[in-house]
Amino acid sequence: MPWFGMDIGGTLVKLVYFEPYDILSEESQEAETLSKIQHYLKSNSAYGATGKRDAHLQMDNVEIQGHVGTLHFIRFPTSEMRVFLELAKSKGIATLASTVCATGGGAYKFEEDFKREVNLELHKFDELDSLICGIHYIEANCEEECYYFNNPLNEELCEKKHFDFSNPYPFLVVNIGSGVSILAVYAPGHYKRVTGTSLGGGTFLGLCCLLTGCETFEEAIALAEMGDSTKVDKLVRDIYGGDYPKFNLQGDTVASSFGNMISKDRVGAASKEDLARATLVTITNNIGSIARMCAVNEGIVKVVFVGNFLRVNPISMKLLAYAMDFWSKGTLKALFLEHEGYFGAVGCLMELMKTGC
Numbered sequence: 207m208p209w210f211g212m213d214i215g216g217t218l219v220k221l222v223y224f225e226p227y228d229i230l231s232e233e234s235q236e237a238e239t240l241s242k243i244q245h246y247l248k249s250n251s252a253y254g255a256t257g258k259r260d261a262h263l264q265m266d267n268v269e270i271q272g273h274v275g276t277l278h279f280i281r282f283p284t285s286e287m288r289v290f291l292e293l294a295k296s297k298g299i300a301t302l303a304s305t306v307c308a309t310g311g312g313a314y315k316f317e318e319d320f321k322r323e324v325n326l327e328l329h330k331f332d333e334l335d336s337l338i339c340g341i342h343y344i345e346a347n348c349e350e351e352c353y354y355f356n357n358p359l360n361e362e363l364c365e366k367k368h369f370d371f372s373n374p375y376p377f378l379v380v381n382i383g384s385g386v387s388i389l390a391v392y393a394p395g396h397y398k399r400v401t402g403t404s405l406g407g408g409t410f411l412g413l414c415c416l417l418t419g420c421e422t423f424e425e426a427i428a429l430a431e432m433g434d435s436t437k438v439d440k441l442v443r444d445i446y447g448g449d450y451p452k453f454n455l456q457g458d459t460v461a462s463s464f465g466n467m468i469s470k471d472r473v474g475a476a477s478k479e480d481l482a483r484a485t486l487v488t489i490t491n492n493i494g495s496i497a498r499m500c501a502v503n504e505g506i507v508k509v510v511f512v513g514n515f516l517r518v519n520p521i522s523m524k525l526l527a528y529a530m531d532f533w534s535k536g537t538l539k540a541l542f543l544e545h546e547g548y549f550g551a552v553g554c555l556m557e558l559m560k561t562g563c
């Protein structure tokens with residue numbers, strides 16, 4: 207039985223593993239090895255990645271191929287694949303499974319290393335097929351998975367609300383990882399990749415590290431939370447002295463991202479926090495704008511944003527929710543999923559188990 211699904215991305219590895227209650231309660235060598243690995247993974251989730259521990263996500267009472275158990279979700283930086291392979295070797299992961307399902311670019315890049323280091327064959331699945339399959343599986347099995355924001359930019363009135371996604375088609379998926387892929391999904395197993403952009407989560411983190419000297423995603427987000435992007439961006443009112451009513455552009459709309467940074471005085475007045483916030487807003491608005499154009503072109507109104515860029519990042523989620531609603535005059539709906547970045551890993555595990563994705 208394959209226990210592990212891995213999505214080896216450009217920045218993060220997402221690992222999903224299934225802990226079946228029946229087999230683990232048996233006193234077998236297999237159970238002992240699995241419990242050692244689980245113990246290690248649980249206590250080291252996101253090890254080294256963030257300086258802080260990730261909350262350990264899990265889904266209980268899941269049924270897979272006649273076994274009931276728990277699905278565990280873990281992520282760590284792709285740059286630590288070597289550490290992971292050493293762990294897998296020392297804990298005897300190959301005695302549990304001869305095949306591990308893997309997706310993402312790293313399933314190809316690291317295939318030889320898995321074979322050489324731990325004698326494991328990677329059963330490779332396409333990352334976008336897996337993403338769709340994972341969304342389908344989690345949505346069907348997790349009641350409170352899908353949500354949206356009411357009044358996203360009003361601190362007092364903003365509410366996170368459950369969205370009934372049981373009748374989802376058609377919908378757009380905007381997967382914000384290191385880069386961004388946008389998919390139009392028409393029916394189970396019927397989708398196309400509409401477009402992508404290289405200005406994604408990796409760009410936010412890369413630019414933030416350069417501009418502020420921060421070193422982790424959490425630091426970048428914490429700085430952005432305290433910053434003011436209007437110190438960095440040139441707004442419509444900086445150009446018009448107020449609104450541009452003929453084309454419904456309000457004074458506080460960004461006219462030019464980073465447009466104030468051509469003046470030495472303005473550069474001197476912009477803090478690290480302001481630069482981080484402006485970077486976050488620039489990348490988020492650009493993704494929102496491309497997503498909106500794709501939705502309009504495809505005639506789709508439900509836009510589901512996923513990917514680890516949205517992790518611990520309510521600023522971007524609320525901005526996307528607001529932008530989709532405002533610029534579409536209320537016709538488009540931005541939706542979000544609780545397991546934001548794990549769908550590829552879940553999907554490849556489920557694809558191997560043929561659960562009908």
Ligand SMILES: Nc1ncnc2c1ncn2[C@@H]1O[C@H](COP(=O)(O)OP(=O)(O)OP(=O)(O)O)[C@@H](O)[C@H]1O
Binds near residue numbers: 217311411517547
């Ligand atoms: N702990 C973290 N370390 C690094 N980046 C993080 C972290 N948490 C969230 N992120 C954000 O998530 C992005 C990666 O998202 P994700 O894991 O969905 O993509 P990926 O699979 O690595 O990339 P791709 O699909 O493009 O290969 C990063 O670029 C960053 O913006």
Ligand SMILES: CC(C)(CO)[C@@H](O)C(=O)NCCC(=O)O
Binds near residue numbers: 216383384385386401
């Ligand atoms: C290359 C992938 C698919 C890897 O996950 C992703 O990073 C992406 O969609 N990047 C954007 C590539 C583009 O410009 O379409």
